[in-house]
Amino acid sequence: MDLRFTAEDDAFRAEVRAFIDAALPQDVRRKMAEGRSLTKDEIVHWQRTLNARHWATPSWPREHGGPGWSVVQRYIFLDELHQAPAPEPLSFNVNMIGPVLFTFGTAEQKARFLPRIANLDDWWCQGFSEPGAGSDLASLKTSARRDGEHYVVNGQKTWQGMGHHADWMFTLVRTDATSKPQAGITMLLIDIKSPGVTVRPIITIDGRHEVNEVFLDEVRVPLACRVGEENKGWDITKFLLGNERTGIARIGMSKHLLRRAKTLATQVDDDPAVLTRVREKAALIEIELKALEVTQMRLLDAMRDHSARPDARSSILKVKGTELRQAAAELLLQVAGPAAARCVGEFEDAADAMSTIAPIAFNLRAASIYGGSNEVQKNILAKAVLGL
């Protein structure tokens, strides 16, 4: 047993860091460091820069254009991105629909979509949740009926992250209303520009436009855009949700927030009692984060041995990872003090960087809700790991 990274791992980390330093536009790095929103062009440009080296698709096998990295290398790569900080490759594309298509897609679907997914030529969003189907996803009601060579889709989807940039939406629809909820679900690929699709913004408590709702009114979807068999969408969904857990704890992001908080603390308050308290609060988060880093490596190591099945213990990474990220952001907000009160528009880049701190903390309230709420994760741990 040896928890240390090998010399090769360290060399790989140095290579990733050097590349980010050289290739990441300074302005994008600054915006990320200050917690500002990026434009669509900035995100697309960065993903294409990564994709030119096959780095935009870390978990993809080589035959589909991935870099052929080990789980440890994938972890190091993400950690470096988070710490830089640099944008991750768009998760909807490379962690969600990409692996679904190279696993369940037809030859035509793979040829048509995979290269464009990797290069962010097509921007994808996720059409899963509905106003009445959140944690209980299988209760979704958006319907699809067959009409010749098409499905006709009606319903409403919600929480489409970055959906206002999207070209396509991978969508769960109900194709059989009579069988058990999970057994009547199909996955369709819907072109957002299709007649009958309406995308509307949802402004969240951080004042930003990140998520959307999507209305589907008699939308015609070719049969060629169905993934897998009709009524077999739930199996694909389980695959998708359990697929990429490598970076789920977002440890590098928490480190970045803590570094910002600790640095700011030395500048804004000279009361030694307050400084000590801030340092000890940061210390508690740092310590749990160190444990989580090892926990994450243990689970990666287990995945190396049984790469086929996701480990239910990865719910620990989700729960603890989001709790720590939230705690780090709370600390940063507290350290920032009254200067954090200024509220400016999402893209007002000229405003001082203190104005982004509260939005980061507010935005992160969603982290323990999306991707399976932390309560759902605890249900999973209780049932699948403890057998309760």
Added chain:
Amino acid sequence: MNFALSDDQRMLQDTVERLVLRDYGFEQRKAYAAEPGGWSRQMWRTLAEMGLLALPFPEAQGGLGGGAVDVLLVMQAFGKALPLEPLLSTMVIGGAILRGANPAQLDRWVGAIAAGDMTLAWAHGESGSRYRLHDVACRAQHDTEGWVLDGSKALVLHGDSADRLLVSARSAGAQRDPAGISLFMVDAQAPGIVREASATHDGRRAADIRFDKVRVDESDLIGMAGAALPLIQSATEAAIAALAAEAVGVMDTALAMTVEYLKTRQQFGGPIARFQALQHRAAEMLIALEQSRSMAMYAALMLDEPDALERSKALSAVKVQIGQAARFVGQQAIQLHGGIGVTDEYAVGHCHKRLAMMDLQFGDVDHHLAQFARAGGFISTEAIA
């Protein structure tokens, strides 16, 4: 990065786990506690036969030359039984302190320790010294015939039954000077030693020990006179790593008992495991346990870190995380058991008491949190202007 165990390590772990299953049930533990000294001499012989007492000592002197991971595996597996034997003080602290011993001393001592004929107690803490490793009032005076020890040590774990005492005493300087502390291997039966035994809350025994003009031979001074603090520091770090592993074992037992209880206890017409409030609490215990398991591994890794500041920071972090997790798991194990959990006859309350006492050994959460924070933590502030 590699979490796989070697064949030898797997065998070591299996052997201790089998021993615990066969010979260290809670009822057997009660019988061991009733023996003189409060632990089982037979168990100690078994540990010696299995080679566990020789684990950390150099091979040249009859030890096994085992590393921190081997100690981790043993303490974790043995910890599940809430063991009473002086394994920590003899094998772990003894192992660390004797790294400062010379070959002649190792020749004299390691064989007897490995054979189970010599148990050790760590006679370092004094009344009022709390967690300050350099706070030593006990005096050691040098004369032509060797050394003379005077002073008192407080609540020395297994101090009543130990064959030898590892004693820190000040050969120079004032009570809280970092320099001037020396270490001695002292025969517990030596004239001038008075030991007053008492029980501890986790079912063990300890002694307040008075030294009144106790003569110690020159050959029983360990390392250089007046320069023992680094050795004391590293023994403390080794003890923290071992306690972390033991705590994981105790938490394993506490969680396993709790899960079993939730499945079998019937209330409101069915097993209480069906209540989500209790399921979530158990899931939170699992998270705390797995984080602790990770931190115990990290502790074993960092014991070999050459940079003293990094090492000490890491072990402080370990003690903080383990202390917090252990308190949560121990307390919630009782809570989820309900009334039976607070009874003396049932094991889960003893898990909690053991975990609670561990926090008070070698620096508690507050002590190590302050140390860690003062040292700047893991994350530097330099990267951003």
